[in-house]
Amino acid sequence: MVGGSAIRGSRVGAGPMGEAERGDAAPRLYVSYFCSNGHETRPAFAADAQVPEQWDCPRCGLPANLDSENPPPPPKITPYKTHLAYVKERRSDAEAAAILTEALEQLRARRAAGEVIY
Template sequence: MASGSAIRGSRVGAGPMGEAERGDSAPRQRVTYWCANRHETKPSFALDAPIPESWDCPRCGLPASLDSGNPPPAPRNEPYKTHLAYVKERRTDEEAKQILEEALSTLRERVSRGEVIL
């Protein structure tokens, strides 16, 4: 059993917490941001801190701006592309056939020399 003289929720050396111990808080200003879903967010910043142009909405995650009448649009989500899709963007079918023929001819030469065993 614990000692009966201890005060619950305190520790040795603990004292009152307040402005005197922590120091004065910096003067702050609240800034209002709006997202495309019309959510209003009011983070606070120190008076001497630069105010960002955009802020992520904590409710929906969309970007929010200072202009309530013109919030930023939701970002476009690009669909996942495979490696083959990226290759097809860079090369035409004719270029792909030419590269394949060059690779096959090089492989056939190496097989005929005995460098590669199939």
């Protein structure tokens, strides 16, 4: 028996050969965004969609906008601050000295009364 499979060369669940049954694709609009590293990104949007002013560059992660001559600057990265740095921002050295003096007087009074032993 000379036989063959009528579905040779296709896979299970494959659609018909030729034109897609889903119809035509929606009209698209390709917009160019530029980052400060000189990368150009062209995402596709629906033709009737509102295009955002900024887009993140997929290569470097920096913000990109529509103006190739003036791309947005990279965001400023603030360094990590310790708890002590935040305290020093809120209080002056004179205020800190006054608070320390008050705390030491309270501690010495508690030690004199026998509340704190060490």
